[in-house]
Amino acid sequence: MNESIVWLTIFVLSVFVGIEVISKVSSTLHTPLMSGANAIHGIILLGAILVTGTTDSNLALVVGLIAIVLATVNMVGGFVVTDRMLQMFTRKKPKKVSTGSTGEGSAEGKAA
Amino acid sequence: MPTWVQLVYLACAVCFILALKGLSGPKTARSGNILGAIAAVVACVVPFIYLRDDLKHIPLILVAIAIGTVGGVLGAQKVQMTQMPQMVALFNGVGGGAAALVALLELEHMGSSTPWFDLAATAFTIVVGSVSFSGSMVTFAKLQELITGRPIVFPGLPIAFGGGLIASLVLSVLLVNDPTVLVGVVLALLGLGLGLLLVLPVGGADVPIVISLLNAFTGLTVAAGGYVLANTVLLVAGTLVGASGTFLTLLMASAMGRSVANILFGALKGGSTLGAGEASDRPVKSAGPEDVAILLGYADRVIIVPGYGLAVAQAQHTLRELVDVLIDRGAKVDYAIHPVAGRMPGHMNVLLAEAQVPYEQLIEMDEINGDFKHTDVVLVVGANDVVNPAAKTSPGAPIYGMPILNADEAQQIVFMKRSMRPGFAGIENELLFDPKTTLLFGDAKDSLGKLLAAVKSL
Numbered sequence: 001m002n003e004s005i006v007w008l009t010i011f012v013l014s015v016f017v018g019i020e021v022i023s024k025v026s027s028t029l030h031t032p033l034m035s036g037a038n039a040i041h042g043i044i045l046l047g048a049i050l051v052t053g054t055t056d057s058n059l060a061l062v063v064g065l066i067a068i069v070l071a072t073v074n075m076v077g078g079f080v081v082t083d084r085m086l087q088m089f090t091r092k093k094p095k096k097v098s099t100g101s102t103g104e105g106s107a108e109g110k111a112a
Numbered sequence: 113m114p115t116w117v118q119l120v121y122l123a124c125a126v127c128f129i130l131a132l133k134g135l136s137g138p139k140t141a142r143s144g145n146i147l148g149a150i151a152a153v154v155a156c157v158v159p160f161i162y163l164r165d166d167l168k169h170i171p172l173i174l175v176a177i178a179i180g181t182v183g184g185v186l187g188a189q190k191v192q193m194t195q196m197p198q199m200v201a202l203f204n205g206v207g208g209g210a211a212a213l214v215a216l217l218e219l220e221h222m223g224s225s226t227p228w229f230d231l232a233a234t235a236f237t238i239v240v241g242s243v244s245f246s247g248s249m250v251t252f253a254k255l256q257e258l259i260t261g262r263p264i265v266f267p268g269l270p271i272a273f274g275g276g277l278i279a280s281l282v283l284s285v286l287l288v289n290d291p292t293v294l295v296g297v298v299l300a301l302l303g304l305g306l307g308l309l310l311v312l313p314v315g316g317a318d319v320p321i322v323i324s325l326l327n328a329f330t331g332l333t334v335a336a337g338g339y340v341l342a343n344t345v346l347l348v349a350g351t352l353v354g355a356s357g358t359f360l361t362l363l364m365a366s367a368m369g370r371s372v373a374n375i376l377f378g379a380l381k382g383g384s385t386l387g388a389g390e391a392s393d394r395p396v397k398s399a400g401p402e403d404v405a406i407l408l409g410y411a412d413r414v415i416i417v418p419g420y421g422l423a424v425a426q427a428q429h430t431l432r433e434l435v436d437v438l439i440d441r442g443a444k445v446d447y448a449i450h451p452v453a454g455r456m457p458g459h460m461n462v463l464l465a466e467a468q469v470p471y472e473q474l475i476e477m478d479e480i481n482g483d484f485k486h487t488d489v490v491l492v493v494g495a496n497d498v499v500n501p502a503a504k505t506s507p508g509a510p511i512y513g514m515p516i517l518n519a520d521e522a523q524q525i526v527f528m529k530r531s532m533r534p535g536f537a538g539i540e541n542e543l544l545f546d547p548k549t550t551l552l553f554g555d556a557k558d559s560l561g562k563l564l565a566a567v568k569s570l
Binding site: 004007010011014015016017018019021022023024025026027028029030031032033034035036037038039040041042043044045046047048049050051052053054055056057060061063064065066067068069070071072073074075076077078079080081082083084085086087088089 | 128129131132133135136137138141142144145146148149152155156158159160163166167168169170172173176177179180181183184185187188189191193196197199200203204206207209210211213214216217218220227229323324327330331333334335337338339341343344345346347348349350351352353354355356357359360363364367449451456457458459461462465466474476
């Protein structure tokens with residue numbers, strides 16, 4: 001089989017998988033899902049490392065290092081921010097508070 | 113590439129699929145995200161092992177990674193939940209920029225013997241990555257209110273955009289025939305310009321959909337970059353994000369009753385006439401916290417419609433206390449969550465979850481819309497467009513066709529507003545002038561505090 005066809009096959013199958021795995025997402029999770037997917041494409045960091053590590057020119061090295069910084073921000077920041085969002089969904093449901101003062105206490109440090 | 117490396121990449125690709133799958137369910141979302149993060153880190157460590165003798169500049173690369181990590185973690189930790197959408201836009205933009213730079217660097221190693229398809233993929237990565245970068249920066253500026261959230265249109269914009277598109281196609285063909293870095297740089301600049309022209313005309317309320325679309329763009333860019341570098345994990349991960357991002361964009365657009373083309377190019381046609389965007393001087397009925405407290409305190413059925421303004425005022429906690437008091441007084445109280453409440457779909461759920469509002473009190477639009485006509489009081493806090501009847505009644509309005517919460521069917525409607533300024537979409541809300549409507553002016557947190565005290569003393 002032609003090598004390009006192999007790549008094309010991987011691409012087409014990935015398209016279907018990509019649509020299929022998120023087809024049942026509820027609108028509640030749209031924001032974290034977008035943010036998580038956003039972090040996943042930070043994997044371009046791998047590409048940035050490969051091109052930067054194999055270059056001989058100084059200019060290319062500088063450009064490559066910039067690409068690495070940008071890609072790392074995308075990847076690391078993306079995963080951390082998604083986790084922060086999801087933390088709030090998975091936290092245990094608090095017992096219903098009956099007085100205002102208790103509510104005040106549990107809210108500490110949240111607003112900032 | 114050694115076989116074990118390819119196997120590790122395959123495993124990483126599978127992990128990304130499972131991560132996306134996990135992210136689409138509430139129980140598995142967090143572990144899905146962590147799985148994705150682990151796979152990403154593993155995939156990036158691999159070249160340091162199998163290429164350890166060939167990889168140059170390793171100390172510099174590690175420094176760059178460290179800088180990026182610190183920047184990313186700081187940004188992600190410090191951002192407030194209300195500013196989440198622009199943070200996602202920013203992260204997405206830098207990813208697109210990185211992909212374009214990687215493709216530019218790859219161009220250096222290419223010559224006339226390179227297969228045309230590789231060169232076409234390189235051109236695609238450069239252009240679309242640049243579009244994603246500059247487009248995301250504009251969305252960031254719009255959401256951060258560094259520039260106006262209203263559509264920015266100037267005469268000749270469609271021509272400039274069309275011209276840029278044609279020029280980038282021509283240059284791509286040129287690049288395929290004669291790959292030089294110079295043409296690549298020009299393509300990148302064109303892409304940056306196209307990104308600006310694409311996003312400037314989009315109105316503030318539609319920006320979240322654009323973020324999602326640009327996210328998909330970056331995914332496809334990374335996929336094309338993966339093809340150029342002959343790297344399966346980049347190809348699979350990029351394609352997954354590209355496909356799911358496109359699908360998610362369509363889901364979001366349909367939640368707003370709009371088509372993606374209409375969102376992107378609606379303002380260009382000049383057909384969607386936005387309102388004046390200024391305060392109106394028509395008479396409204398306003399009341400003090402004590403009057404509203406009586407309305408709420410003796411109601412049996414109350415529905416809260418929270419909006420972005422609630423979060424901006426950091427009033428979620430006070431609101432939750434008020435609701436708790438009302439429930440103690442025997443009322444049935446729920447929150448009606450519009451799919452696009454906040455700045456992104458699902459954003460409001462995140463903000464209320466942060467204030468520890470029990471999940472079961474958050475009712476989605478389709479489930480609660482039938483309840484409004486049996487509701488005594490609807491309390492609208494910092495929301496506007498999601499209850500604007502213009503979406504149903506005036507075909508000229510930019511939000512026409514968007515499904516809304518039927519707050520207008522309730523017995524009484526109380527709006528908590530800072531001013532008469534229109535909502536994010538920039539159009540006036542007829543519901544404000546309805547005889548059933550009472551307005552409570554003031555900062556949401558301040559007003560809710562007074563309201564809470566007044567209800568308690570009833």
